[in-house]
Amino acid sequence: MALDAMRKDLVVGVVGAGAMGRGIAQVAAVGGCIVKLYDAKEDAAKEAQIFIQKMLNRNAEKGRMAQEDAEDAAARIEVVSSMSEFRESHCVIEAVVESLDVKRAVFKELESIVSSDCVIATNTSSLSVSTIAAACEKPSRVAGLHFFNPVPLMKLVEVIDGILTDPKVADFLMVLGRRLGRESVRVKDAPGFLVNQVGRGYNIEAAHIAMDGIADIEDIDRILRDAVGFRMGPFQLLDLTALDVTHPATELIYKQFYHEPRFRPATMLQMRLDAGLLGSKVGRGFYSYDEGKVQLVEEGIVPEYDGRAVWISKVIPEFFEKIRLIVENAGAPIDKGDIPDDESLILVTPLGDDATTASTDQGLDPNRTIAVDCLFGLEKRRTLMKTTITDPIFTASAHGLFGGGKVPATVIHDTPGFIAQRVVAAICNIGCSVAQQRTAAPEDIDKAVKLGLNYPKGPLEFGDFVGADKIVTILKNIYKLTGDPRYRLVPWLRRRAQLGVSLLTQEN
Numbered sequence: 001m002a003l004d005a006m007r008k009d010l011v012v013g014v015v016g017a018g019a020m021g022r023g024i025a026q027v028a029a030v031g032g033c034i035v036k037l038y039d040a041k042e043d044a045a046k047e048a049q050i051f052i053q054k055m056l057n058r059n060a061e062k063g064r065m066a067q068e069d070a071e072d073a074a075a076r077i078e079v080v081s082s083m084s085e086f087r088e089s090h091c092v093i094e095a096v097v098e099s100l101d102v103k104r105a106v107f108k109e110l111e112s113i114v115s116s117d118c119v120i121a122t123n124t125s126s127l128s129v130s131t132i133a134a135a136c137e138k139p140s141r142v143a144g145l146h147f148f149n150p151v152p153l154m155k156l157v158e159v160i161d162g163i164l165t166d167p168k169v170a171d172f173l174m175v176l177g178r179r180l181g182r183e184s185v186r187v188k189d190a191p192g193f194l195v196n197q198v199g200r201g202y203n204i205e206a207a208h209i210a211m212d213g214i215a216d217i218e219d220i221d222r223i224l225r226d227a228v229g230f231r232m233g234p235f236q237l238l239d240l241t242a243l244d245v246t247h248p249a250t251e252l253i254y255k256q257f258y259h260e261p262r263f264r265p266a267t268m269l270q271m272r273l274d275a276g277l278l279g280s281k282v283g284r285g286f287y288s289y290d291e292g293k294v295q296l297v298e299e300g301i302v303p304e305y306d307g308r309a310v311w312i313s314k315v316i317p318e319f320f321e322k323i324r325l326i327v328e329n330a331g332a333p334i335d336k337g338d339i340p341d342d343e344s345l346i347l348v349t350p351l352g353d354d355a356t357t358a359s360t361d362q363g364l365d366p367n368r369t370i371a372v373d374c375l376f377g378l379e380k381r382r383t384l385m386k387t388t389i390t391d392p393i394f395t396a397s398a399h400g401l402f403g404g405g406k407v408p409a410t411v412i413h414d415t416p417g418f419i420a421q422r423v424v425a426a427i428c429n430i431g432c433s434v435a436q437q438r439t440a441a442p443e444d445i446d447k448a449v450k451l452g453l454n455y456p457k458g459p460l461e462f463g464d465f466v467g468a469d470k471i472v473t474i475l476k477n478i479y480k481l482t483g484d485p486r487y488r489l490v491p492w493l494r495r496r497a498q499l500g501v502s503l504l505t506q507e508n
């Protein structure tokens, strides 16, 4: 059979009718495929079929599709009672529980049923496609087809080439993905594939920041939401995706990468998982939930700015200008001396350094020094960072000055790279490692991360937006201060920054 994902009578088998399988069946039926849906649990496939009918009807009621099309799509789904009914399928998509043993058993059985040219795809999110395929006599017909939850709403699908996948099989799935209304992105088999690999950068770095005692989780969420533009803070997101789903996947990715430090989970996550703080589904996670509604903590009161003069470091001239404008607009007097007067509030603007280092390196008084993150959030949420010994009077003065108007400000403890710089640099570095390892094409990395994770920018785009040279400075300085290899530069990033070219630049 020539693999033709657009043939009118394409028969798609779906194994597993849980959260993902039912979504896949729905989009396949809407895409005009004849769908056979099977689940090992009695009535599960039937229940899924009823659920899909409801979803399609609702879409028709809301005018998202014609009633007739909804009915036709529903009629294309047949519930089958055994996998032997997949005999005529051109493609089978597996979406059973995330267990290598269960998946390999399913694949073995499937191969004994379907024709020799039937494509078999797995929707696994964290297991290796190549490892699953190894259970098959013909691993060349096996590939990953990784949808996102909830399938009908998430417009992305990753098509994963296992080591032995016939490229024509993945080509077929690329077309099938588009037929199912998704944006198909081609990815090589790798731990976490593309999207889940980059996604670790966000929540792992945030969890390390919380564990380092830099800020509480509400403040970390606020900064990343307001200052960087993430739709959800990392802890809100962890609560939604549930720790019993996310943490084992994080651990698996870390293990599969042979303990690559960039993916090192934070120890508190396992403890919280053991304690049952799984997230919104159980009413308790990083936040508390009352009947499903998150209970947010009010922000503290902003102290009054005490009117003292403000001295601003000129080490990074563009940052000096940004801060000077804010300070002037707030009507605060500027200390224009080469060195600060005795009572002046001292502002430094580090990239990757902590406030203590910025202060001592410049020979300033750490008791009166506050660092301001000038890379992220000056217009939406400002981040102020104390040295270890900043006098509370000076902290309050800076807080009042920067947070007393329309833009809120958050004060955090000292860390190299503030919060936003740390997290964005970590995400960008991981994105560059995905590009470096040729797991996916640079443009696809950005596209997939925006569609699959709803990030405001893709990892490479983030780097180009703030300047790859700045990301390099942040990571170098954090690495210098911490000695932690998780911050070492990926060559893809370093070279492009050195050459002054976009992070999307492919090698000639």
Ligand SMILES: NC(=O)c1ccc[n+]([C@@H]2O[C@H](COP(=O)([O-])OP(=O)(O)OC[C@H]3O[C@@H](n4cnc5c(N)ncnc54)[C@H](O)[C@@H]3O)[C@@H](O)[C@H]2O)c1
Binding pocket: 015, 016, 017, 018, 019, 020, 021, 038, 039, 040, 041, 044, 095, 096, 097, 098, 099, 102, 106, 123, 124, 125, 126, 146, 147, 148, 149
């Ligand atoms: N939930 C997500 O956010 C998400 C996202 C992307 C990928 N995935 C992956 O999709 C797959 C399914 O996840 P889910 O969230 O739909 O799980 P789920 O628990 O909701 O559904 C799994 C279904 O598989 C059925 N099943 C178990 N063993 C079976 C077998 N041997 N034969 C047939 N059916 C069997 C179960 O009865 C259940 O209905 C997993 O590999 C998961 O990693 C999940």
